[in-house]
Amino acid sequence: MHSTPTSNPPVEDEDFDLWIEAGHAEKHYWLDLWRYRELFVILAWRDVAVRYKQTVAGTAWALVQPFLSMVIMTLIFGRVAGLPSIGNAPYAIMVFAALLPWQFFSNALSASGQSVVSNRDMISKVYFPRIIVPTASVLVSFVDFLVSLLILAAMMAWYQFPPGWNLLALPAFMFLAAVSALGAGLVLTALTVQYRDFRFLVPFIVQFGMFVSPVGYNSAVIVEKLGSELSWLYYVYCLNPLVFVIEGFRWCVLGGEFRLLESPMLVSLAVSFLLLAAGIAYFRKTERSFADVI
Amino acid sequence: MGNEIVIRVEGLSKKYILGQRAGSAGGLRHAIEDAVAAPFRLAKRLVSGAGNSPSTPEEMEFWALQDVSFDVRRGEVVGIIGRNGAGKSTLLKVLSRITEPTKGRIGLKGRVASLLEVGTGFHPELSGRENVYLNGAVLGMRQAEVRQKFDEIVAFAGVEKFLDTPVKRYSSGMYVRLAFAVAAHLEPEILIVDEVLAVGDSEFQKKCLDKMREVTDGGRTVLFVSHNLSAVAALCGRAIYLKAGKVMMTGESGPVIARYQSDVAHQEAEPVSNPAFRSGSGTHRIHEIRATSKDFRPRGPLEFVATIRRHAPETPFHFSMHFRDEWDVAVFAINSEYLEGLSLKPGDQEVTVRIATPWLPPGDYRADAYLHCNGIIDHWPDACRFRVGADVAVQGYSSASAKNAGKVLADFKMEILPAGGKP
Secondary structure (H helix, E strand, O other): OOOOOOOOOOOOHHHOOEEEEOOOOOOOHHHHHHHOHHHHHHHHHHHHHHHOOOOOOOOHHHHHHHHHHHHHHHHHHHHHOOOOOOOOOOHHHHHHHHHHHHHHHHHHHHHHHHHHHHOHHHHHHOOOOOOHHHHHHHHHHHHHHHHHHHHHHHHHHHOOOOOOHHHHHHHHHHHHHHHHHHHHHHHHHHHHHHOOOHHHHHHHHHHHHHHHOOOOOOHHHHHHHHOOOOOHHHHHHOOOHHHHHHHHHHHHHHOOOOOOOOHHHHHHHHHHHHHHHHHHHHHHHHHOOHHHHO | OOOOEEEEEEEEEEEEEEOOOOOOOOHHHHHHHHHHHHHHHHHHHHHHOOOOOOOOOOOEEEEEEEEEEEEEEOOOEEEEEOOOOOOHHHHHHHHOOOOOOOEEEEEEOOOEEEEOOOOOOOOOOOEHHHHHHHHHHHOOOOHHHHHHHHHHHHHHHOOHHHOOOEHHHOOHHHHHHHHHHHHHOOOOOEEEEOOOOOOOOHHHHHHHHHHHHHHHHOOOEEEEEOOOHHHHHHHOOEEEEEEOOEEEEEEEHHHHHHHHHHHHHOOOOOOOOOHHHOEOOOOEEEEEEEEOOOEEOOOOOEEEEEEEEEOOOOOOEEEEEEEEEOOOOEEEEEEHHHOOOOOEOOOOEEEEEEEOOOEOOOEEEEEEEEEEEOEEEEEEEEEEEEEEOOOOOEOOEOHHHHHHHOOOEOOOOOOOOOOOOOO
8 A cells, every 4th residue: 555655855945936834924925916916907997897887877976975075064164163274275175175085095994994805705715915905995996086086176167276386296195195095904904804893893983083184174273272283182183194195185285385394294194104014014914814714 | 857846745734723603602601701801802812913823722723734745746637535624625725825834835836826616706797708807817817818818718618699798697507617718728837726627517517627638738737626536537647635634645546546435435424514614605504405215216216305594695596416326436416507497596495306317226325415606605515325225126137236237227128120120
């Protein structure tokens, strides 16, 4: 009778392209990601294509939601509460300039949190860098975000509020919005795979987040209430990465004083990048066991 | 060059931790304690990092693979056989990098593609054309490559007319054909294939086997898991027999298969009667399959009643049974899919099965049961065992000649024509 193992001839480690080992950090992680770059685009395309199949209004849904939120916030914060706008900008435009990055962030967060769980079949049957899944869903939200920029353009035309040269900086802030969304999204995705509790937590975070971010009001209102920009409470407020992103957006669209280099604001900027670094690190640490726990 | 090692597996082990099943013990007090302790446990795990959290006493360890080692050389076609739960699928998952090994390591050389399921990533709302591109990307093909092979893929699947129809309107046959067609056009240096041939009609299975043969003749290295021992014998030069996570035997496929078959014949049943431990998506589960008689007669009919329970809402699905003899050789299979227009509606139900032919020689038989709908919903290996008694002689077969006649008995007639041919 045969028995095992047969005597294995010695091999050199370099003879193989890839060694799969426990707890072994992927040597070619980023290269692998680059190889699968098409999958990333295709998954995003799939989500966009699928979402509007069998809907009557189609892409219009991406426009209706932010528009209605803007109307409500303008009424509540601008008219009822009587909060000031920035310079001579119409309150509606001030709100909308903040709603765009906020909605992008919150949509990306909800979508990416669910993404790995809802692509469970793929995760448990085929290998690809897992990080593609939440990243693709952030990309989908980014597409919606680009579409809703059209409303902003329409509103500026309606109010006859021409943008200044500041608008050219908008892509930089869009990039920052994506950094924050991806960072938070990756952390939540990894947590949701392990603990489905986070499914219930995300809507809460999103709801809560809208009030602690300067969406319906501008952060100058906060500074005024606190007395000074250097109040420690204002630093706490600026731990929210979206404060920088949102105020940056407003500066691009509305112009006005450039106050983004003040120290509390820089805290907010730093948090964005820290969040992304933490998100990638935590995701990479947990993704190897996704197929076992999903 | 020809005997260069392209896959090396060294001391590979994989541990799973089975959480305590809900409702298995404890009652309310435990549940509350658990709920109170949960946030602390959660915090502890978050800090320690998921994946390598220490196992608490309530968690059960399970070694799906233990110290598995083997080499595969370039151009070899290796079959992996063993009972369900022997670790075959886990081995493929580790090899395809879907899950991480607990110990040991694997060296791979060349582009690897794995096919653990056909149609992974297919989206029902998208058209056939869109799904080909999507599925290709999921399997690791370049879009340019898919574009170049597109016509070939579509022709192989035979769905030219339905390219722009959403695949949710496809028959399950068309769906599987299209999905396999994409996979068949992968051109990796190492191909890892799980039991993808278990579903689908026989004509399609033949097509798949032919394609597999073409792939293997092309000098590619293939690892192939199957319950279809004759397919393993036909396709694979070597085989690895896994039992309870360990390699029992490796070598030329003939002797390995023979060893496996003799083990199976002498082994007691270990049916996976608890659905929670079975594979499949689990939206519906078979809770019981009962043979209506302890001893069937060779001349049949065979009758079974299956009790199916719904666990989650789903689309209609199919029920199939695959019959094997005591040597674990497939004898025949039945499938609700073959009955025109019969699909099972979601919900709890009982299905009765009546099989008029074939006539089976006396002996012990067992059946695997499946619920499926494009993918496998429930797979119950060894779901039902029954015996065909030796008491009645059939069609002139004696009980001894019936046993030696072959896998089935024939219902036959002969007519003697007068010499010269025409009556």
